[in-house]
Amino acid sequence: MSIANKPLTPTYSLLLFLLVLVNLTASALSAQAQLLPSDTSDSQEVLAPQWAEDSLGRRTPRGTVDGFIKAVAAEDYSKAAHYLNIEKKPRGAKQDGAILAQALQRLLDQRGNIMPYSWISNETSGLAGDNLGPNLDRVGTATYQGETFDLFVEKTEGPEGEPIWQFSSETIQRVPLEPEKVEDLPLTDRLLPTYLKENKWGGVPIGHWLAMVMLAALAYLIAWCITALIMFITRSLWRKAGEEHVTGILKAFALPTRLYLTIWILVASSREAGISIIVRQQFSELNIIILLVALLLLLWRLVDFITRFSEKRLTRRGNSAGISIVLFLRRSAKIAIVVFGIIAILSTFGFDVTTGLAALGIGGIALALGAQKTVENFVGSVTLIADQPIRVGDFCKVGDTVGTVEQIGMRSTRIRTNDRTIVTIPNGEFSSLKIENYTHRDRFWFHPVLGLRYETTPGQIRSILAELKALLLAHPKVSPDPARVRFVELGADSLKLEFFAYVLAKDYNEFLEIQEELILSIMDVIEEAGSGFAFPSQTLYLTRDKGIEKAQTQEAENTELNRSEEDAR
Structure with missing residues (x-):
């Protein structure tokens, strides 16, 4: 397909x-540059004159080379001569342009090479940046008498000043006019039978x-x-x-x-x-x-x-x-x-x-x-693959979703929750959420906070702390650094003891097993010390109200009455 x-x-x-982004950016910049105001007082834009098309196609180096090859293929050497700058003929030469064109073809056939057309400039100004000047372009190479030299075309001016590209006079000066001897002819011409040389196709022997x-x-x-x-x-x-x-x-x-x-x-x-x-x-x-x-x-x-x-x-x-x-x-x-x-x-x-x-x-x-959205999700999937915050099979929390990653696709990621449902999150959104991966934990945090009854004495607390710390240090699956138990707070309803330790377990199931063992051992230590765990409680004090004494009330009322009478007088 x-x-x-x-x-x-x-x-x-x-x-x-993506493929055209660079091209569009360049076009946009070019258009923006054209829209910028220019200082016409300092410089004036010079427009190139619009020349009429040359009937021989000599406006560009490529047109000149192509036209010359077609002319010699048609064996029209008089036309081919128009592609040569013959203002300066070779020394002692009395031949006309047609003879020179035929000689150049013979040189190219036997010892020359022309560049592919796509490598030759198709602009009237020629190829820029070739360090040959604005009026000269290299189009091939040739070898004569053991010496290899470059073939050039040069820009000349027509009767009205129009650009015309021709094979340079320097190149024409180096073209040998006399044909080589038979023994010096190329291998092809020496080996081909006569009928294959006499019968031609496209101006060339078959x-x-x-x-x-x-x-x-x-x-x-x-x-x-x-x-x-x-x-x-x-x-x-x-x-x-x-x-x-x-x-x-x-x-x-x-x-x-x-x-x-x-x-x-x-x-x-x-x-x-x-x-x-x-x-x-x-x-x-x-x-x-x-x-x-x-x-x-x-x-x-x-x-x-x-x-x-x-x-x-x-x-x-x-x-x-x-x-x-x-x-x-x-x-x-x-x-x-x-x-x-x-x-x-x-x-x-x-x-x-x-x-x-x-x-x-x-x-x-x-x-x-x-x-x-498709682009956003694709970029998100690339981010997930490159950074690898999660992998398939990891147990994690993404936003408010907790579960096991089942698939990371090109568009979305699927998570199997603890309720055995599937949550699908687009990768663009997934990569921007807070991701907490539980699978890659190297150890598990053991951090319970216990509350003892207020009836527990300071001596009992000291004994309990010593026993609990010894319990943590003695367990082979508890990391000793750190492994501490501290009396941290006089709470509203209990005396607070805080644990801080790490359990060396390979997965969460093993951690739960070790945690269960530790909690049961903690309960035994507290029970043996004669204390117990506190329950959230409130103390209610009940008493009977005796009310206000009647004699005191009567005396206060009489005092207030006497003060009012004195004020009236």
């Missing part, structure tokens, strides 16, 4: 969003096309033998070559390396054999594509090997959440490889993919906005 036929899921939406195909097959066979020999030597001399992870890496590199060696051998042998530059230039783009395929194939195989190896290890550990993450990353990486390969191949063929990427980015943002 092809990627184009797959349903558009939130996972694919996320992937598309024998050159057949020789190129035979060289490609021979190059692949030689590359296969070289890689097989390297693999055999590696396995024989390196002991670890038989291990699973090393074998997987070697297999991942085998086929891509074979393809790379095939192209390298084909390019070198076709040039040495003197295959026509027209044929070699037709194969140059194919060579670049095969190299890209070799690189993508290597990345694809490495992703397959790494993820499968990780998946096996996670399966042995029972980490189902990690397996889910690995499978998702494998699918995402493979889709990214395919998208990158398509973009690179389209760019090699000369297609402008910038507009397509911008449109893809807008659609990716729209889809990503609709899958915000």
Whole structure:
């Protein structure tokens, strides 16, 4: 099933969003820069003039090279001469431009090499940053009389000042005008029978096309033998070559390396054999594509090997959440490889993919906005796998939920509570909650607080404290540091004794067993000391009220009456 036929899921939406995020960011920054105000008083934007299209396609270095190759393929050397800057002809040369064009073709056929078209600039200004100046571009190499030199195209001006790229006068100066002797001719021309040289296709003898195909097959066979020999030597001399992870890496590199060696051998042998530059230039783009395929194939195989190896290890550990993450990353990486390969191949063929990427980015943002929760949950699951605060089988408390983790998925985590119910928490929310994991405790805290009756005397308390501390220190499962018992408080209804110790237990069940044993022993100590545990209680005091004396009441009333009469007088 092809990627184009797959349903558009939130996972694919996320992937598309990630792929175009960088491109969109650059576009946004560029747009923002254009919106910023500029100081027109200090500088003026200079607009490049819009020149009419050149009928020969010489506005760019790539157009010049492509036009020259097509002209010589059609054996139209008068037209090919227009791609040469022949203002300065070679010394003593009386030939016209057509002869020079034919001589340049002969040099390229026998000892020359032209760069693939995708490597040659398709801008009127040429290739920037090549340290050759604004009017000069390198397009290939050639060898004559044992000396190798570069082939250049240079920018000249037409009648109206328009840019025209031509093979530089310096390059034309170094082109040999006389054909080489028969014994010095390339191997292909010397071995081909006459009828394969006389019959042409695309301006080239048919024998050159057949020789190129035979060289490609021979190059692949030689590359296969070289890689097989390297693999055999590696396995024989390196002991670890038989291990699973090393074998997987070697297999991942085998086929891509074979393809790379095939192209390298084909390019070198076709040039040495003197295959026509027209044929070699037709194969140059194919060579670049095969190299890209070799690189993508290597990345694809490495992703397959790494993820499968990780998946096996996670399966042995029972980490189902990690397996889910690995499978998702494998699918995402493979889709990214395919998208990158398509973009690179389209760019090699000369297609402008910038507009397509911008449109893809807008659609990716729209889809990503609709899958915000999916993205949030995925990031949460990655956080859980990376930090590993919990694992499957851990007993923990997440927020208000207490239970055992049963599954950590791509979207959510499932917890089996003590009531045997399943609580599903989205990973985005799960990663932001407070998580308390009880499974990873190395020891358990023993911290009861006991209340003794108030009738217990200080002497009894001292005896009880000594006995209880000795009880803790004598137990083999109680850590001695610390292991203390203290009289801490005169409570409202009891005398408080506080325990502080750690129990060395492997799980919670063992801790409960040891705690039970300790509590029973504490009860025995308190009972033997003649004391007991206090109960929450209140003391009620009852008494009879005698009321107010009548004589005192009468005397107070008389006193108040006499004071009122004196005030009236």
